[in-house]
Amino acid sequence: xxxxxxxxxxxxxxxxxxxxxxxxxxxxxxxTLDRRRHRAVLAHIRRAIRAGWPxxxxxxxxxxxxxxxxxxxxxxxxxxxxxxxxxxxxxxARTSWRAHVAYVPSRQNRSAGAIIANRLRPYCDGTRFRVxxxxxxxxxxxxxxxxxxxxGSEAAARSYLLSPTGxxxxxxxxxxxxxxxxxxxxxxxxERVVESLRAR
Numbered sequence: 545x546x547x548x549x550x551x552x553x554x555x556x557x558x559x560x561x562x563x564x565x566x567x568x569x570x571x572x573x574x575x576t577l578d579r580r581r582h583r584a585v586l587a588h589i590r591r592a593i594r595a596g597w598p599x600x601x602x603x604x605x606x607x608x609x610x611x612x613x614x615x616x617x618x619x620x621x622x623x624x625x626x627x628x629x630x631x632x633x634x635x636x637a638r639t640s641w642r643a644h645v646a647y648v649p650s651r652q653n654r655s656a657g658a659i660i661a662n663r664l665r666p667y668c669d670g671t672r673f674r675v676x677x678x679x680x681x682x683x684x685x686x687x688x689x690x691x692x693x694x695x696g697s698e699a700a701a702r703s704y705l706l707s708p709t710g711x712x713x714x715x716x717x718x719x720x721x722x723x724x725x726x727x728x729x730x731x732x733x734x735e736r737v738v739e740s741l742r743a744r
Contacts, residue, residue, distance in 0.1 A: 566666060566667060566668035566669075567666045567667050567668065567671075568667075568668050568670075568671070569667065569671060571672075572600055572672045572673060572674055573663070573664065573667060573671060573672070573673040573674075574673070574674055574675075574676055575659065575660050575663045575664065575673055575674070575675045575676070576675075576676055576677070576678055577656050577659060577660075577675060577676070577677050577678075578677070578678070578679070579677040579678060579679050580679070581652065581655060582652050582655065582656045582677065583652070584630075584646075584648040584649055584652050584653075585630060585648050585652050585653060585656040586675075586677040588630050588632060588644070588646040588648055589632050589675055591644070591646065592632035592643075592644035592646075593632075595644060597632055597633060597643070597644050598633065599674055600672050600673070600674045601633045601634070601637035601638070601672070601673055601674065602637060602670060602671070602672050602673075603636060603637055603664060603667060603668070603669050603670065603671045603672075603673065604636060604637060604638065604639055604669055604670075605636045605669055606669070608634075608635040608636040609635070610641075611635045611638065611640070611641045612631070612635035614641040615631065615635070615641050615642065615643055615645065616629050616631075616645070621645055624647055626649065626650055627647040627648065627649060627650060628647070628648055628649070628650045628653035628654065629645055629646075629647060630645065630646050630647070630648045630653050631643045631644070631645055632644045632646075634660070637673075660675065
């Protein structure tokens with residue numbers, strides 16, 4: 545029997561099993577985590593899969609709290625400052641209380657948990673899903689935007705950079721200029737652009 549452990553997030557079930565408007569699908573839903581921001585969580589998932597735990601999970605929300613409480617007993621997995629006890633499979637994605645558990649930084653675990661919960665919230669119990677990691681597409685997108693700007697499409701470049709996924713952020717919508725857009729392409733790190741805006 546595989547050793548007990550925990551899912552990639554300790555979040556509550558993404559949605560109620562009694563939701564009459566949940567979505568059903570036969571396909572396997574993919575939840576994507578950023579490889580850099582969630583490095584420890586993704587490493588734990590890989591270790592759990594290598595240890596024999598499933599790669600594709602099934603949403604099973606009823607009884608999730610009880611399963612989590614039974615697994616994460618303090619005598620079995622005592623708490624540690626700054627760390628969360630991460631489970632794979634998650635409590636809402638297994639039928640037994642047993643799972644693979646690892647200590648991961650709280651910030652990573654809770655961020656990953658929120659992403660997974662939000663992604664699965666619309667889906668009914670019985671939905672199959674998997675969690676994968678990938679590098680953020682920011683650099684590739686920035687190059688595309690840079691080409692647009694070079695061709696004179698400042699508006700397209702600016703709208704991307706000021707989007708929630710852009711390199712400056714929506715809080716600077718009223719303060720960014722085309723020069724800020726150009727600077728963003730040259731800055732090794734987006735923080736330089738942000739700091740230049742804050743200094744105004």
